[in-house]
Amino acid sequence: MNSFEGKCTTCPGGCATDEDAGFMITEQFGPFNQKNDIFNRSFWDPSIHSEKTELFYESYRKPLEEWRHVDGYDQKDFALRNAGWYVADFFAERLENEDRREGFLDYLTSQREGASEQRNVESPEAMAEEVKKAAKLFGADLVGITYHDERWVYTHKYSRDHEDEKEMDLPDNFVSVIVVCHEMDHDLLETVPSALSGTATGVGYSQDAITLLALAQYIKNLGYNAVASMNDTALSIPLAIKAGLGEYGRHGLLITPELGPRLRIGKVFTDLPLAHDRPKRFGVKEFCEICRRCSDGCPTKAIPFDDPSERIYNSSNISGIRKWTVDAEKCFDFWVKQVTDCSICLRVCPYNRDYPSWVNRLRFRLMGSFLRSFMLWLDNTLGGGKRKTPRWWWEKKD
Template sequence: MPWPQNTPPQRDGDAAAGIEVTDDFERFTQRNDIFTRAFWDDRIKSKHTAKFFSSYRMEAAPRRGDGFTQRDFALRNAAWLISDVVSSRRAQEGIREGFQAAIRPDTPVAKDALEIGDPAKMSAEIKRIAKFFGANLCGITDMDDRWIYTSRVDARDMSEAPHDLPEGLTGVIVLGHEMDKELVTTYPSALAGAATGREYSHEASIVMQLAAYIRNLGYEAVPSMNDTGLVIPYAVKAGLGEYARNQMVITPEFGPRLRFSKIFTNLPLVHDVPKPRGVKAFCDICTKCADACPVKALPYGPPSTQTSNVSAIKGVKKWTSDAEKCFSFWAKMASDCAICMRVCPFNRDYSRHRNRLWLKLALGPFRKLALRLAGKHGGRRKPADWWAASSPGQD
């Protein structure tokens, strides 16, 4: 539905976050998410789509050479296990937790709420506890309802269903989970999909534990992964990174090599602010991700409001991919693809001094030099080489 005319779609702080919302803005309907459409939209459904989803069961996983052997699928599917357990526990009710509905809290809100005298100290505490449970990054922002989906999805028939979020939520805690760098170098492959699956399993555990901690303090906390709302604008507004041409958030710690999760809460917290450092200016001159995309799903040129299909939010000026082209490639491979992540010049190990120096160049007036220095950065590693390094003595 169109944004209410008496409510300006652009808000204070958007400019710093690099968010440009137009008068044509509409909140996104999750039923139009490309993965959900693959279950109901005949324009997306195909034999390849069925093969993609069935490959997450070993009896249906195809075998076709390096990166797609039984061992590769075995590791990928095992990596997804905890996430799968959580997402399937209410399947009979049409609730796919973490993907098409929020994760059900397993801890009641404590009757007596801890008095929060200093929200800034509580924010620091939440970030400490998030890292204790295993999150790599944590930022906090406001509950911006523009990024909340118009509805959730009933997984039984893919129809729209109302959210059951509690009233009075004021903030969003955004968590970043680093993907394994060595596995990312093997994209596209089923083996590389283990890097994705592992972080979904990690984030399922972490958001549930952190939400339980907050609920034990006497405050609402709703753990969330891909469900309920768009996480990227929350991550940017929480100061964790900047949006890039490859549709990812570039962070100074890990580049684009993260998954994000979130917790909706009414715990009194101080919100972080966006921290623009120059990623957009670099992406303006860099097209490595678009050049490397096998199906040309990533955009060239400057950000715009142009969208290719219904699997993109309307009324936001940004780089927008063609989700249908992207998912078609995933489906044919029977695994996810993150070539755009692998080849991104920001995809580096920033514990190394030379990469920190490169980052300084890339985010400053010498970005063209940084782009030239990137050269053939992001080359693919053979999955068999990953196995050989990790499993000495095995063929």
């Protein structure tokens, strides 16, 4: 049960419920410990850690000793990928000597002191619109606002220095979470799997860092507290769903009407009085129930073929939620073997389209209607989600 239901003074009729968001939470639910995230387990868990995982991480920091000279995995591909990650990595590495890896294990702290006097907020609704306008000015493609639901905050953070958990230090006076999304490049993702395609992920996180820091500073300049957070501190997808940005897909990713699953998510925790958005349902669950494109396309079969359930595969899965759950160990194993991240499930997803096109916007609506089976057949018939070569990306005219 959501302990916040009906208690929010900024939401007429109370905050959005789990039912509104499509969450099926059971009595076995428990908040997640960041130590058990598959990426963190690859440092402390001997069943995951290996020389190959070390090489995987090193490849983002320095050149490989040997290049594969395969299309998509050559020096220029890794060079572009790592450059795309540079801004996010800059903030992540800035305070590593203080056991902080900001943006991934700890929230971002590169901010000035804010105003000592708070701006008077007479209308949380008007303030929410101003915040969204600012977020988009700073680079966000999508913005939504929800209440601060502590169930999604990690019980503990992870310390790489000590290879163990450490205390969560998020202040406890926050009321709202502003969730922002940045688009991942459509054409780059058509080349998955490749080191080149990993550029889309890195650029997304780098844009996240800039937008979140600017947005948090704006709020601090208004005299309120704000904490900018990327992959750290709390699970982003449940917050994004509650903020009305999208629905949960079979591949375990957020699917939005504007970008499909092709996005990176960030968030700002704040005590600024803001009106909250409500979840939106547009037929994703119903479509995913008949579609197995991501399950079929996954090389390690880490994505389930069956209905949502409470099944968990390992300690990297959160317990007590009836949903489609990805086997994180199988997924990460493929990443390590490729020496780069994988987004095949994004590439093959029928929701992964270029939505500025009116044809694709119409297509999206029909996928959420009684015509969903026909739309899936049509997408399969037209060969949707097929891979393009990295050479195509380098040679195409913009």
